[in-house]
Amino acid sequence: MALLRLILRNVLRQGLRSSLTVTGMAVAILAFCLLRTTVEAWYAGVAAASPNRLVSRNAVSLIFTLPLSYRQRILSVPEVTHVAYANWFGGIYIDEKHFFPRMAVGPSSFFDLFPEFRLSERQVKAFWTQRNGCIVGRKLVEKYRWKIGDTITLTGNIYPGEWRFVLVGVYDGATKSTDETQFFFRWDYLDEVVKKVLPSESGRVGWYIVQIASPNNAGTVSGAIDALFRSSLAETLTETEKAFQMGFVAMTEAIVVAVRVVSFVVIGVILIVLANTMAMTARERQPEYATFKTLGFGPGFLVTLIVGESMAIALLGGILGVGLSVPTADAFSKQVGPLLPVFHVHWKTMALSLGVSLAIGIAAAGLPAWRAVRIRIAEALGHVG
Amino acid sequence: MIDQDSQRSSRPIVLIKGLFKSYRRGVQEVPVLQGIDLTIEEGSFVALMGPSGSGKTTLLNLIAGIDGPDDGSLIVGGTDITGLTDAELARWRADHVGFIFQFYNLMPVLTALENVELPLLLQKLNRRQRREHALLALDLVGLVERVHHYPKELSGGQQQRVAIARAIVSDPLLIMADEPTGDLDKKSGEEVLDLLQQLNRDFGKTIIMVTHDPRAADKAGTVYHLDKGVLNNQ
Numbered sequence: 001m002a003l004l005r006l007i008l009r010n011v012l013r014q015g016l017r018s019s020l021t022v023t024g025m026a027v028a029i030l031a032f033c034l035l036r037t038t039v040e041a042w043y044a045g046v047a048a049a050s051p052n053r054l055v056s057r058n059a060v061s062l063i064f065t066l067p068l069s070y071r072q073r074i075l076s077v078p079e080v081t082h083v084a085y086a087n088w089f090g091g092i093y094i095d096e097k098h099f100f101p102r103m104a105v106g107p108s109s110f111f112d113l114f115p116e117f118r119l120s121e122r123q124v125k126a127f128w129t130q131r132n133g134c135i136v137g138r139k140l141v142e143k144y145r146w147k148i149g150d151t152i153t154l155t156g157n158i159y160p161g162e163w164r165f166v167l168v169g170v171y172d173g174a175t176k177s178t179d180e181t182q183f184f185f186r187w188d189y190l191d192e193v194v195k196k197v198l199p200s201e202s203g204r205v206g207w208y209i210v211q212i213a214s215p216n217n218a219g220t221v222s223g224a225i226d227a228l229f230r231s232s233l234a235e236t237l238t239e240t241e242k243a244f245q246m247g248f249v250a251m252t253e254a255i256v257v258a259v260r261v262v263s264f265v266v267i268g269v270i271l272i273v274l275a276n277t278m279a280m281t282a283r284e285r286q287p288e289y290a291t292f293k294t295l296g297f298g299p300g301f302l303v304t305l306i307v308g309e310s311m312a313i314a315l316l317g318g319i320l321g322v323g324l325s326v327p328t329a330d331a332f333s334k335q336v337g338p339l340l341p342v343f344h345v346h347w348k349t350m351a352l353s354l355g356v357s358l359a360i361g362i363a364a365a366g367l368p369a370w371r372a373v374r375i376r377i378a379e380a381l382g383h384v385g
Numbered sequence: 386m387i388d389q390d391s392q393r394s395s396r397p398i399v400l401i402k403g404l405f406k407s408y409r410r411g412v413q414e415v416p417v418l419q420g421i422d423l424t425i426e427e428g429s430f431v432a433l434m435g436p437s438g439s440g441k442t443t444l445l446n447l448i449a450g451i452d453g454p455d456d457g458s459l460i461v462g463g464t465d466i467t468g469l470t471d472a473e474l475a476r477w478r479a480d481h482v483g484f485i486f487q488f489y490n491l492m493p494v495l496t497a498l499e500n501v502e503l504p505l506l507l508q509k510l511n512r513r514q515r516r517e518h519a520l521l522a523l524d525l526v527g528l529v530e531r532v533h534h535y536p537k538e539l540s541g542g543q544q545q546r547v548a549i550a551r552a553i554v555s556d557p558l559l560i561m562a563d564e565p566t567g568d569l570d571k572k573s574g575e576e577v578l579d580l581l582q583q584l585n586r587d588f589g590k591t592i593i594m595v596t597h598d599p600r601a602a603d604k605a606g607t608v609y610h611l612d613k614g615v616l617n618n619q
């Protein structure tokens with residue numbers, strides 16, 4: 001198509017200007033992609049939460065524990081199918097910078113509640129046979145190059161001492177949004193040690209994970225569980241896993257808002273840059289536009305010419321930026337590791353970025369196109385003649 | 386000089402009566418054309434002369450439907466173009482007028498052939514037909530070996546010949562040329578004028594040309610002088 005050819009040749013015409021603008025556009029879209037992905041990564045736990053899992057924790061605060069005896073009573077609540085528990089271990093591996101979640105979990109049905117952790121039966125079995133066994137997510141194993149049978153030593157902080165674990169299993173996430181950076185070991189092993197060094201904390205769990213028959217009853221079941229322990233020494237607060245995860249994210253909401261704002265600022269800046277480029281280009285080409293008009297080309301043609309060129313530049317940059325975002329996110333993910341455990345550019349983010357690129361292209365061409373349509377031939381040709 | 390009486394039988398292609406045009410510069414009204422009467426017969430080659438700023442381009446623009454008059458009637462090719470909207474005028478220009486500019490006004494990103502094809506995008510022609518017509522026009526101006534050259538690879542004279550090919554490719558009623566030799570050396574200017582003369586003589590094209598050059602005027606059949614807003618036949 002002749003018009004398309006004209007648009008593309010116009011893009012290539014000011015090679016340096018176009019390539020600088022395309023580069024700027026690519027960088028902006030890359031930043032946009034990564035910032036959006038950061039926000040998503042922040043909410044990854046929320047997104048991955050299962051609707052038929054509830055979390056019961058101490059109503060006062062997560063740092064207070066609950067008695068193990070609650071498990072049987074929770075199990076008695078109608079609709080409850082499974083109850084597992086976990087303790088936050090904390091601890092240090094190498095040094096504080098090497099952060100990843102470490103949790104003591106039980107009972108032996110624990111992994112049944114988490115079908116998103118793909119594990120072989122054999123490994124689960126090995127875990128429950130080996131007193132100090134541990135199961136770790138794929139990403140973490142790759143990062144530290146651990147192998148099955150390796151001993152991993154953690155220095156306790158909440159639970160003092162040197163803790164040696166033997167790697168018996170590696171789980172893979174069922175989807176890309178599954179956190180593959182968690183470290184699980186056995187709660188009964190933890191409790192065994194705690195009995196000796198911190199007897200008062202023995203027989204206590206950090207939180208319960210409650211599986212329910214149907215997500216529709218989450219509200220009633222939560223209420224029923226909390227009612228069981230009302231006015232006891234340790235009241236519970238039960239909520240959906242999603243709400244529980246959200247509670248963590250809410251603490252850092254301000255950062256997320258800031259990241260979001262920055263992502264739009266980046267877009268705003270590049271919009272201005274492209275609009276400026278287009279305005280400059282269109283001004284230089286006024287006599288050409290006037291010539292087109294003289295020959296009888298209508299406003300639609302000129303608008304297509306200008307908007308098309310702007311969109312081509314924007315889209316080229318957008319595609320480049322989105323293309324770069326994948327390896328960049330990968331590299332970034334390796335760097336931040338478990339801080340943002342699920343860090344990959346979702347196709348929706350890519351689609352959004354390309355959509356934003358197109359919108360930038362159109363918006364940037366608005367003023368120049370309007371001007372070109374409005375120029376009076378006699379005056380514009382006057383610049384030439 | 387064409388004997389006007391012997392041409393009476395032929396059809397008038399431009400009929401202008403009492404044409405007025407003024408421009409506003411700030412609060413001041415600058416009268417440019419003050420009651421122009423002009424009849425141009427089909428198939429004539431008219432030169433429009435006059436001092437700089439006398440309104441030659443303005444008159445040409447009015448006849449070509451690029452600008453509108455303040456008053457007067459303007460019938461071109463049987464159409465009262467003062468009554469047309471901007472969109473109708475654009476369509477009318479595409480169908481009936483070929484333009485030749487002082488600075489050629491070719492599209493730098495298009496080859497000679499593509500430049501000549503440009504006006505045909507507005508006609509109901511397919512790709513092949515457009516190509517054929519454009520090649521024919523380029524052949525006529527003697528540039529078939531230069532069809533794939535870009536304007537910057539052509540001399541001024543060659544560029545103006547491409548522009549002439551572009552002006553004739555859609556077989557317009559009228560060819561408007563505003564100082565077509567103004568930017569050319571003597572020899573190239575001569576070639577361009579000969580070409581215009583040939584188009585007029587051999588193909589019966591009606592040409593209205595603005596020029597400062599008395600030699601250019603000599604090539605034309607009729608010469609009009611525009612001065613202080615009025616037209617004098619010479």
Ligand SMILES: Nc1ncnc2c1ncn2[C@@H]1O[C@H](COP(=O)(O)OP(=O)(O)OP(=O)(O)O)[C@@H](O)[C@H]1O
Nearest residue numbers: 378379408409417436437438439440441442443444
């Ligand atoms: N768009 C415009 N706005 C205001 N004044 C204009 C405009 N176009 C032309 N004029 C004025 O109208 C007068 C006639 O201009 P025009 O361009 O028709 O002259 P010209 O005879 O073609 O001159 P030249 O030989 O220098 O090309 C001049 O005084 C010019 O300044």
Ligand SMILES: [Mg+2]
Nearest residue numbers: 441442443563
């Ligand atoms: Mg002029």
